[in-house]
Amino acid sequence: MPDSGSSKKIIPRSKLRAVVSRLKARGEKVVFTNGCFDLIQVHHVRCLQEARSHGDVLIVAINTDASVRKIKGPSRPIVPQRDRAEMLAALECVDYVTFFSEETPHRILREVLPDVLAKGGDYRDDEIVGKEIVEARGGKAVRLKRWPQRSTTKLIERILREHNSERRKG
Numbered sequence: 001m002p003d004s005g006s007s008k009k010i011i012p013r014s015k016l017r018a019v020v021s022r023l024k025a026r027g028e029k030v031v032f033t034n035g036c037f038d039l040i041q042v043h044h045v046r047c048l049q050e051a052r053s054h055g056d057v058l059i060v061a062i063n064t065d066a067s068v069r070k071i072k073g074p075s076r077p078i079v080p081q082r083d084r085a086e087m088l089a090a091l092e093c094v095d096y097v098t099f100f101s102e103e104t105p106h107r108i109l110r111e112v113l114p115d116v117l118a119k120g121g122d123y124r125d126d127e128i129v130g131k132e133i134v135e136a137r138g139g140k141a142v143r144l145k146r147w148p149q150r151s152t153t154k155l156i157e158r159i160l161r162e163h164n165s166e167r168r169k170g
Helices: 013-025 042-052 065-072 082-088 106-112 131-136 153-169
Strands: 030-035 057-063 094-102 116-119 140-143
Touching: 013 057, 013 094, 013 106, 030 042, 030 106, 042 057, 042 116, 057 065, 057 082, 057 131, 057 153, 082 094, 094 106, 116 131, 131 140
Parallel strands: 030 057, 030 116, 057 094, 116 140
Antiparallel strands: none
């Protein structure tokens, strides 16, 4: 299978600090965002594109499969972490993808110390997890535009409902 170079964007967390140090030494402004990104939808892409506009480099930290199960329940994620990472890395606006296993990004934010923490517009300022870590180091937290979105959970429920309905008809 041809490699578009996107797999080079997926880096182990253990190497992330060194990568960020090199970027900052070159004067690059590092933007960080995180999430499960289980079923990637258009509002995710739009948010990532907007997040990237706040700096020179965008790092996306995705929850591991185990942490998604802790947050969302035993039936999630639908898409395994490596596949989620590859899809995100294939986006032009994403420079690096890594994984974190905790339920919150606090620890990885302390490791990375990004210049900007970007979160979707559906969060209020006081709901941006890790904002205090970034701002304590002189960075800023930004709320992105609120895009019309569909809940992944509701999308899964709809797929199952329609699938089961079709099975009953057939």
